[in-house]
Amino acid sequence: MKSDRSPSQLSLQRPELLAPAGNWDCAKAAVENGADAIYFGLDRFNARMRAQNFTEADLTQLMTFLHSRGVKGYVTVNTLIFPKELAEAQQYLRTIIAAGVDAVIVQDIGICRLIRHLSPDFPIHASTQMTITSAAGVEFAKSLGCQLVVLARECSLKEINKIQQQIAQQETSLPLEVFVHGALCVAYSGQCLTSEALGGRSANRGECAQACRMPYELIADGEVVNLKERKYLLSPQDLAGLDVLPDLVKSGVTSLKIEGRLKAPEYVANVTRVYRQALDGVMTQLERPNPLTPFPTREGGIKAPLSVSERGWGRGQSDQEHYNLEMAFSRGLYTGWFGGINNQELVHARFGKKRGVYLGEVSRIHNEQVTVKLEAPVKPGDGIVFDCGHPEAKEEGGRVYAVVFKGKEAMLTFGRNDLNLRRVHIGDRIWKTSDPELDKQVRQSFAGENPQFQRPIDLEVYGEVGQALIAIARDRLGNIVQVESAISLVEAHTKPLDTDRLQEQFGRLGNTPFCLGTLTNHLSGTFMLPVSELNRMRREIVVQLEELRSQPKRWQLRSDVSFQDLLPSSFPLSPLSPSLIVLVRNLKQLQAALKAGVETLYCEFEDPRAYREAVQLVHKQRQQSPFPTIWVAPPRITKPGENWILQQVRASEADGYLIRNYDQLQFFAADRCIGDFSLNVANPLTADYFQQRFGLERLTASYDLNITQLQDLLTSCPPQWFEVTIHQHMPMFHMEHCVFCAFLSTGTDYTNCGRPCEKQEVKLRDRVGSEHILKADVGCRNTVFNGTAQTGAEYVQRLIELGLRNFRIEFVNETPEQVSKTIHFYSQLLQGEITGSQLWRELKLQNQLGVTRGPMGVSALRS
Numbered sequence: 072m073k074s075d076r077s078p079s080q081l082s083l084q085r086p087e088l089l090a091p092a093g094n095w096d097c098a099k100a101a102v103e104n105g106a107d108a109i110y111f112g113l114d115r116f117n118a119r120m121r122a123q124n125f126t127e128a129d130l131t132q133l134m135t136f137l138h139s140r141g142v143k144g145y146v147t148v149n150t151l152i153f154p155k156e157l158a159e160a161q162q163y164l165r166t167i168i169a170a171g172v173d174a175v176i177v178q179d180i181g182i183c184r185l186i187r188h189l190s191p192d193f194p195i196h197a198s199t200q201m202t203i204t205s206a207a208g209v210e211f212a213k214s215l216g217c218q219l220v221v222l223a224r225e226c227s228l229k230e231i232n233k234i235q236q237q238i239a240q241q242e243t244s245l246p247l248e249v250f251v252h253g254a255l256c257v258a259y260s261g262q263c264l265t266s267e268a269l270g271g272r273s274a275n276r277g278e279c280a281q282a283c284r285m286p287y288e289l290i291a292d293g294e295v296v297n298l299k300e301r302k303y304l305l306s307p308q309d310l311a312g313l314d315v316l317p318d319l320v321k322s323g324v325t326s327l328k329i330e331g332r333l334k335a336p337e338y339v340a341n342v343t344r345v346y347r348q349a350l351d352g353v354m355t356q357l358e359r360p361n362p363l364t365p366f367p368t369r370e371g372g373i374k375a376p377l378s379v380s381e382r383g384w385g386r387g388q389s390d391q392e393h394y395n396l397e398m399a400f401s402r403g404l405y406t407g408w409f410g411g412i413n414n415q416e417l418v419h420a421r422f423g424k425k426r427g428v429y430l431g432e433v434s435r436i437h438n439e440q441v442t443v444k445l446e447a448p449v450k451p452g453d454g455i456v457f458d459c460g461h462p463e464a465k466e467e468g469g470r471v472y473a474v475v476f477k478g479k480e481a482m483l484t485f486g487r488n489d490l491n492l493r494r495v496h497i498g499d500r501i502w503k504t505s506d507p508e509l510d511k512q513v514r515q516s517f518a519g520e521n522p523q524f525q526r527p528i529d530l531e532v533y534g535e536v537g538q539a540l541i542a543i544a545r546d547r548l549g550n551i552v553q554v555e556s557a558i559s560l561v562e563a564h565t566k567p568l569d570t571d572r573l574q575e576q577f578g579r580l581g582n583t584p585f586c587l588g589t590l591t592n593h594l595s596g597t598f599m600l601p602v603s604e605l606n607r608m609r610r611e612i613v614v615q616l617e618e619l620r621s622q623p624k625r626w627q628l629r630s631d632v633s634f635q636d637l638l639p640s641s642f643p644l645s646p647l648s649p650s651l652i653v654l655v656r657n658l659k660q661l662q663a664a665l666k667a668g669v670e671t672l673y674c675e676f677e678d679p680r681a682y683r684e685a686v687q688l689v690h691k692q693r694q695q696s697p698f699p700t701i702w703v704a705p706p707r708i709t710k711p712g713e714n715w716i717l718q719q720v721r722a723s724e725a726d727g728y729l730i731r732n733y734d735q736l737q738f739f740a741a742d743r744c745i746g747d748f749s750l751n752v753a754n755p756l757t758a759d760y761f762q763q764r765f766g767l768e769r770l771t772a773s774y775d776l777n778i779t780q781l782q783d784l785l786t787s788c789p790p791q792w793f794e795v796t797i798h799q800h801m802p803m804f805h806m807e808h809c810v811f812c813a814f815l816s817t818g819t820d821y822t823n824c825g826r827p828c829e830k831q832e833v834k835l836r837d838r839v840g841s842e843h844i845l846k847a848d849v850g851c852r853n854t855v856f857n858g859t860a861q862t863g864a865e866y867v868q869r870l871i872e873l874g875l876r877n878f879r880i881e882f883v884n885e886t887p888e889q890v891s892k893t894i895h896f897y898s899q900l901l902q903g904e905i906t907g908s909q910l911w912r913e914l915k916l917q918n919q920l921g922v923t924r925g926p927m928g929v930s931a932l933r934s
Contacts, residue, residue, distance in 0.1 A: 171623030181756025253330025454505030
């Protein structure tokens with residue numbers, strides 16, 4: 072397979088195609104099918120700990136293989152790092168840098184600082200786990216020393232273009248990378264606490280339990296909503312950006328990333344090949360001086376299942392490519408958020424697992440044969456499954472033994488005892504889940520030792536009679552070699568070295584990583600050289616280029632520095648007594664908290680316009696005293712064009728603001744600010760950065776820390792920097808997907824949904840019967856809060872002894888009476904009048920809040 076690259080790219084940049092690799096076979100599959108780079112994890116600190124992954128011992132061999140093939144390799148260090156892990160992380164990073172890896176993909180802000188401290192030039196890519204959705208986020212990443220930003224998957228093409236425009240104007244440009252294909256998380260990456268809340272397995276530590284792929288019931292105002300077969304309310308279809316490739320290229324993104332480090336090598340090979348060929352085709356089209364035929368456009372994304380007539384991609388993509396992608400892995404394919412928000416399309420909710428290609432519905436069952444009106448091809452040997460609308464139950468399926476075609480219908484026969492036809496019904500959907508012929512074809516693409524994907528080299532040939540023939544070869548990575556003939560050129564009487572002859576001899580590059588791109592012939596006379604000498608020169612070019620490519624990257628690596636240089640100085644402990652901070656989510660809760668005498672109040676309301684009334688209420692009460700103070704929270708996410716929301720928040724004239732993201736660090740820079748949990752402060756290097764650079768009055772410790780890790784954080788930093796949330800309904804999913812709009816309206820977004828979020832109280836009931844609270848914010852983003860409040864009350868005394876003075880409790884849907892009682896108990900706890908276990912028992916008995924011990928107590932799992 073040859074790469075179809077044109078030498079002149081005009082002003083359009085050809086994006087890098089970046090493929091996932093969970094093991095050696097996946098790496099080979101990516102390389103042999105045209106990936107420009109791969110990303111992979113090692114055995115620690117990566118967001119796919121369930122993947123097979125590589126080891127540090129594999130690094131040198133892997134990087135040599137990749138570089139010899141003209142492919143880059145990026146290591147994922149895309150988790151939060153805890154205080155006691157910094158020494159280990161430092162050694163790990165030294166190994167990665169010394170191995171000549173091309174870049175690391177990083178989530179943790181402290182780790183970005185550490186890398187830049189260890190090496191001034193080693194490239195850092197800001198992971199999608201950093202939740203960057205705006206120009207301010209790109210600027211933040213640049214200030215940390217990042218060389219590239221992976222944008223959040225929720226960014227539309229319009230938003231990507233806006234970010235590009237803004238960073239160019241502000242001269243803060245960095246290359247941008249976007250995910251182009253694969254599974255879509257329903258929650259913003261880096262902001263999902265579901266696995267943490269439900270099972271002590273943090274997505275920010277590479278241990279996601281995929282709770283979004285499970286069935287949920289929708290409860291509105293206490294009644295179960297009948298959604299028929301739609302149960303998978305939080306499971307998006309898979310992203311397929313093939314349809315918008317021309318728009319992505321035009322947007323100027325630098326890298327297109329395929330998701331799937333947990334997937335098989337066949338998936339990697341199949342998807343990489345489809346995007347390689349499509350991207351090369353798009354570039355050929357876009358690089359034409361005056362393309363006569365623009366790409367036909369198509370409204371909306373890709374619906375699943377598609378009929379045969381619908382299945383074209385709309386931009387010259389074939390049925391075969393679509394078929395290949397669906398067979399690789401598909402929960403339904405869709406353009407994700409690229410086209411903007413369409414809540415009716417993103418989540419079809421019928422299943423949350425792999426399906427494949429839709430074949431049609433069962434129309435008849437007779438004589439051990441199943442008849443179907445075909446919507447896609449089927450043949451003996453294919454694997455199929457019958458979908459009766461209950462994907463959570465065991466489904467019938469098996470290999471097709473024989474196919475008899477009658478017009479558009481096909482009668483399928485299966486092997487004896489392969490399936491129980493009594494469990495198959497007329498109307499069941501049939502999905503093709505396996506195509507052995509395609510699998511074999513895909514496996515062959517990366518089988519054997521010889522290179523199958525070749526990358527172009529460009530040749531220039533010079534020479535004069537009586538002198539050596541000189542060939543200068545360049546690959547597209549900038550490597551240049553010069554080879555001279557050992558025999559001088561002589562005048563040709565027959566068969567002179569014309570361009571065709573040179574191309575024929577130098578183009579014989581089979582079984583090498585190269586193919587001949589352009590050949591420029593600078594010979595001005597008719598010369599001759601033996602074919603054997605031309606062949607020797609060609610072989611020498613290959614050897615020299617391979618040798619050049621295989622040399623490891625030499626990054627600067629300072630041996631005289633350590634993470635300890637970046638640790639904050641120690642401070643004396645605060646003599647102040649412990650303080651209770653209360654976060655409320657409506658005015659009635661605020662009034663109850665004021666009556667209880669709380670001195671520090673946080674408000675997080677769905678409508679920021681209500682903050683003005685809240686602020687007036689609090690300021691009216693305080694008269695001569697500086698207390699109570701009121702701090703208000705903007706939404707968790709800020710996208711281009713949403714600064715009006717921040718202006719509404721500031722118009723409340725609160726005492727200060729709870730900072731959730733990079734835009735808010737900029738916008739509220741002149742105000743009093745406290746960093747919230749969404750900043751993911753998990754170690755002293757991150758804490759120090761926010762404190763020193765942005766002057767935040769306090770930081771909320773990451774919700775990923777258990778009690779041991781929290782203690783480590785408090786002893787490695789001045790404890791007065793922090794506040795810790797000790798009672799809350801964990802905010803599990805925070806998502807662009809609006810459940811209210813998708814399942815309580817027929818609208819696509821806020822413009823036509825009728826705003827059910829303002830009229831109905833909604834909960835999601837999970838498989839074990841827990842009911843989780845659903846809330847929308849002013850940006851129409853939804854948060855699912857754990858229905859059960861959790862407490863860290865038993866650890867409060869220990870935290871006070873370590874110097875912590877600021878303790879937060881949060882309410883979601885509690886009544887004013889519940890708010891008053893809860894505040895009363897926590898006030899007693901902080902004053903030492905009751906113990907943590909007494910509080911835990913009291914709340915459970917008196918309020919039926921269902922308080923459970925939270926992740927603070929999960930020390931054995933992750934310490």
